[in-house]
Amino acid sequence: MAKRSTPKKQQANSQSSRRYKAYQNKARKRLVDMTALSKCDQCSEMKLAHAACATCGTYKGRTVIDQSKAMDKITKIQA
Numbered sequence: 001m002a003k004r005s006t007p008k009k010q011q012a013n014s015q016s017s018r019r020y021k022a023y024q025n026k027a028r029k030r031l032v033d034m035t036a037l038s039k040c041d042q043c044s045e046m047k048l049a050h051a052a053c054a055t056c057g058t059y060k061g062r063t064v065i066d067q068s069k070a071m072d073k074i075t076k077i078q079a
């Protein structure tokens with residue numbers, strides 16, 4: 001025995017997809033809000049809060065990642 005009433009009409013695909021898109025947007029917004037972003041003091045780029053800036057390598061005004069020593073992209077393997 002059905003616990004809820006039987007749908008009277010078949011639902012249009014657009015109606016289902018509209019409901020799903022609303023749910024998707026809500027979930028996406030929630031994810032963005034969870035990611036704590038802040039502005040870097042040195043280069044004013046967006047960075048993760050409580051973490052060193054990936055662009056300039058500073059954290060709280062001091063350099064923690066030396067950008068000059070950053071490894072070059074490996075393009076070929078030397079034997």
Ligand SMILES: [Zn+2]
Nearest residue numbers: 040043053056
């Ligand atoms: Zn920075």
